[in-house]
Amino acid sequence: MTKPLEVEQETSLKVGNVATKSYALQESALVKWSLITISLIFLALFLILPLVSIFVTALEKGWATYVASIADPDALAAIKLTLTVVLIVVPLNAIFGIVAAWAITKFSFKGKNVLITLIDLPFAVSPVIAGLVFILLFGAQGLFGEWLFQNDIKIVFALPGIVIATMFVTFPFVARELIPLMQMQGITEEEASISLGASGWKTFFFVTLPNIKWGLLYGLILCNARTIGEFGAVSVVSGHIRGMTNTMPLHIEILYNEYQFTAAFAVASLMSILAIITIIIKNIIEWKAKDV
Amino acid sequence: MELTLKKRKKNTIIPGFTLTLGYTMLYLSIIVLLPLSMVFFNTLSMSWSEFWETIADPRAVASYKLSFGTALAAGIINVIFGTIIAWVLVRYQFPGKRIVDGLVDLPFALPTAVAGIALATLYSPNGWVGQFFDFKIAFTPLGIIIALTFIGLPFVVRTVQPVLQNLSSEIEEASASLGATRLQTFTKVIFPELLPAIITGFSLAFARSLGEYGSVVFIAGNMPMKTEITPLIIMTKLEQYDYVGATAIATVMLITSFVLLLLINIIQWYTNRKFNLK
Numbered sequence: 001m002t003k004p005l006e007v008e009q010e011t012s013l014k015v016g017n018v019a020t021k022s023y024a025l026q027e028s029a030l031v032k033w034s035l036i037t038i039s040l041i042f043l044a045l046f047l048i049l050p051l052v053s054i055f056v057t058a059l060e061k062g063w064a065t066y067v068a069s070i071a072d073p074d075a076l077a078a079i080k081l082t083l084t085v086v087l088i089v090v091p092l093n094a095i096f097g098i099v100a101a102w103a104i105t106k107f108s109f110k111g112k113n114v115l116i117t118l119i120d121l122p123f124a125v126s127p128v129i130a131g132l133v134f135i136l137l138f139g140a141q142g143l144f145g146e147w148l149f150q151n152d153i154k155i156v157f158a159l160p161g162i163v164i165a166t167m168f169v170t171f172p173f174v175a176r177e178l179i180p181l182m183q184m185q186g187i188t189e190e191e192a193s194i195s196l197g198a199s200g201w202k203t204f205f206f207v208t209l210p211n212i213k214w215g216l217l218y219g220l221i222l223c224n225a226r227t228i229g230e231f232g233a234v235s236v237v238s239g240h241i242r243g244m245t246n247t248m249p250l251h252i253e254i255l256y257n258e259y260q261f262t263a264a265f266a267v268a269s270l271m272s273i274l275a276i277i278t279i280i281i282k283n284i285i286e287w288k289a290k291d292v
Numbered sequence: 293m294e295l296t297l298k299k300r301k302k303n304t305i306i307p308g309f310t311l312t313l314g315y316t317m318l319y320l321s322i323i324v325l326l327p328l329s330m331v332f333f334n335t336l337s338m339s340w341s342e343f344w345e346t347i348a349d350p351r352a353v354a355s356y357k358l359s360f361g362t363a364l365a366a367g368i369i370n371v372i373f374g375t376i377i378a379w380v381l382v383r384y385q386f387p388g389k390r391i392v393d394g395l396v397d398l399p400f401a402l403p404t405a406v407a408g409i410a411l412a413t414l415y416s417p418n419g420w421v422g423q424f425f426d427f428k429i430a431f432t433p434l435g436i437i438i439a440l441t442f443i444g445l446p447f448v449v450r451t452v453q454p455v456l457q458n459l460s461s462e463i464e465e466a467s468a469s470l471g472a473t474r475l476q477t478f479t480k481v482i483f484p485e486l487l488p489a490i491i492t493g494f495s496l497a498f499a500r501s502l503g504e505y506g507s508v509v510f511i512a513g514n515m516p517m518k519t520e521i522t523p524l525i526i527m528t529k530l531e532q533y534d535y536v537g538a539t540a541i542a543t544v545m546l547i548t549s550f551v552l553l554l555l556i557n558i559i560q561w562y563t564n565r566k567f568n569l570k
Contacts, residue, residue, distance in 0.1 A: 025468050039380045042373045047398050050410035096319045103312035124549040126503025128523040129542045133327035190306050200307035229403025231506035249405035256409050268406040275401035279394050
């Protein structure tokens with residue numbers, strides 16, 4: 001007789017406990033929805049509205065104008081130049097990122113933390129200064145200016161200058177994605193592979209690379225986005241020669257300053273589409289990496 | 293003896309140490325260290341009075357104040373809203389959450405010049421947003437703050453978000469079961485855990501804002517003494533072929549950035565120690 005009553009008492013107590021617990025562990029619905037509303041308004045004002053306005057302004061005067069703005073020879077030259085820069089900068093920085101991550105995570109040596117800080121250094125430097133340093137090196141009055149002039153080599157106000165300034169700005173992207181990842185994975189798998197007789201290269205391609213592929217891709221995507229969009233550093237070293245040394249962001253600047261808003265936003269919309277694709281790929285990678 | 297032998301073995305079994313470290317040092321030196329050293333090298337060729345005159349010029353000083361003030365304001369805005377957004381994204385479910393989460397990365401992915409012309413058009417007096425305000429937003433320091441808020445937002449959200457995700461629910465349960473209200477639990481238990489991440493996010497956004505150029509030049513209006521940021525002063529001097537002047541201002545900016553980096557590390561070390569000791 002007494003037993004069921006006890007059970008009943010216990011369960012009711014439990015229910016009571018759970019109720020108070022969940023109450024103090026969550027905000028009221030009012031707080032919750034206010035916070036969600038604040039977030040959405042903030043994001044709408046700062047992120048969504050600018051993005052939407054780019055496409056609306058670009059298409060304001062219809063498809064024909066839009067297509068004409070992008071098919072303009074100067075615009076096409078800018079797109080081509082940007083692609084060329086990407087094809088040089090991204091692979092070089094990716095190789096550096098992998099090599100640096102290998103050196104830093106597979107071996108122990110003195111001054112490792114200093115090296116990591118130095119690799120991150122370009123993040124702390126203004127893009128304008130990133131451009132300036134290469135003027136100081138390769139410009140007419142620069143350290144190598146005289147020598148370059150005598151040998152008829154153009155770096156500043158030409159493709160090599162744009163490439164090297166972009167390399168400086170995007171220098172840490174791949175390395176800083178790979179270093180923490182490879183640190184976490186340790187060296188046991190590589191040690192096993194080597195002690196079983198595989199060569200260093202074989203170990204890298206069949207053991208390390210499969211382990212870091214998502215991290216590497218993630219770094220590549222970020223490096224790529226920044227390379228395409230770099231403005232300040234490139235602006236300093238490019239010399240703004242139309243159809244020659246204008247990358248896509250510089251072309252946008254010129255059109256905007258000439259009050260050709262529709263054309264400026266048309267090229268900008270193209271770059272926005274690239275940005276959206278970047279975000280989508282990034283999310284897919286994050287999702288895939290979680291699965292593994 | 294055995295220990296050193298083991299350590300040696302550990303160091304030598306994986307090949308490529310000399311090659312990879314050598315390549316890393318070479319590439320780092322050519323692309324980053326040698327070019328950056330040029331700023332200090334060129335500054336040394338200036339006399340002290342020449343250097344001081346350039347960096348203490350009223351127009352330059354006005355730009356430091358503007359760059360510092362707007363970066364600070366944008367940083368504070370991002371700390372408040374960035375933390376709220378991180379909280380909402382981690383703790384609540386609502387329709388379209390995944391898209392909103394992805395969208396936070398937009399300022400990282402969108403070229404700064406594109407963001408710059410879009411914000412300038414939106415917030416100009418007859419733009420979509422600007423028309424609703426009696427006062428000017430674009431072409432004033434307010435416009436610069438908006439551009440810097442845009443640039444800095446993901447830094448705060450993306451540093452606070454993972455910390456919030458990894459927060460163990462036990463400490464909140466303990467706090468609640470001891471009778472704390474939800475607000476008390478947040479201010480006394482959750483917030484101190486988030487603080488190091490918030491400080492890191494703020495510093496990253498602040499450091500980026502000090503040097504930001506692309507998104508700001510379009511919306512700033514670039515009036516000397518009023519809306520001229522420090523990177524623009526460097527740009528203007530370069531266009532006038534005043535390389536010495538540009539280098540002097542760059543030295544000031546570089547030293548500020550490096551001191552800031554040092555400060556970030558010290559603050560992080562301090563907050564970590566303080567809360568770990570408790």
